[in-house]
Amino acid sequence: MLISRFGREGQEKLKAARVLVAGAGGLGSPILIYLAAAGIGTIRVVDNGKVELSNLNRQVLHFTGDVGRQKIESAVEKLKQLNPEVEVDPMYATISEDNVTGIVSGCDLIVDAMDNMPARYLLNKAAIDARIPFLHGAVSGFEGRAMTVLPGKSACLWCIYHGAVTQEGKFPVIGTAPAIIGSIQSTEAVKYILGMGDLLLDRLLMYDGLSSKFEEYTVHKDPDCDHCGHLTEEE
C-alpha cells in the first residue's frame, strides 16, 4: 500500500484484524468487498437471508445466478475470488438477544449492515458490552447515514434514537445509497484499525442523494443512556 503513513506495517494491521460485518445485503455488499480488497485478515459475516431478484439493484455482491442461494454462501464465494488470503467466517443466523454475544465474540469491531433497528440496537449494546467499536450505517431512498461509536468515548446509537424504531417492512432504496454509506463505513473500519485520521465520533454524517449533499450533525453521549450511560471514557 503506497498511501503515506500506511506501509507494510499498516497492511499487517489489516491482516491481523477480525471484523464482524452484520448483514450481507445492500450495505454489506460494498463493505465486504472493500474490506476484503483492503486485506482484512478475518471477516465474519452474518446474515439470515437468501438472494432475491429484487435485491440485485443494490446488493452487488450477489448476481442473477445466485437468486435462491443463502447470501452468506454467495458472499463467501465472491470474497474468496476477490482475495483468497482473506479468512471468511460465515454465519447463517438471525441476530437475537440469545446469540448476539456469541456472534460478536472474538471480533475487533462491528460494522452495521443490518436492515432493521432492533438488530442494530442488539449490536450496539453488544459492542458496548465488549468495549469494541460499532460502525453504524443506514439507508432509505436516496439517503444514508453513518456514525462510529467508541464505547464510553462517544455517543452510541441509543443516545441518538433512544430505542425508536422505524416502520417495519421494506425500505426501498436506490442502489448507490448503500454503496456510498457502505464505502464510508469501510473507510472508518480501516482508519480505526490503522489508527489514522478522525473517526465519525459524535458526528452523524447524513448523505442526501437528492440534494447531492453531505452534512454533519453533532450528537451527544447521553449520561442516562440505557446502553452506554454507565460507561466513562476511562473504562
Add this chain to the structure above:
Amino acid sequence: MSVHAVIPWNFVSMTNDAKKIEVEGNTVGECLNYLIEKHPSLKADLFNRDGRLHHDIVIYLNKASTYPDQLGKTVSDGDELSISVLIGGG
C-alpha cells in the same frame, strides 16, 4: 426573528414541495407549532396524541442535537432547525 425549518424529503409532499420554510417562535416547540399552522398535515407525522414528538423524529438546531429538551430549546435569529426522521434500511 427569522428561523428556517429544514424539511426532510419524505415530508415535502406536505409542504407544497418546500424544503426550507421560514418559521417563528422562541423555542423549537413554538417553531414547530408555527410550521404546523402553515402545513397542518405535518402534525400527525411529527407529534403523537399526547403532543410529544414521535420517537423516530429528531430535531437538530444548527446541526446539533436538541435532546433531551427538544421542544423547549430556545432558538435565536438566524437559526436553522432541521427535522430528521430515523431511517433503518440496509
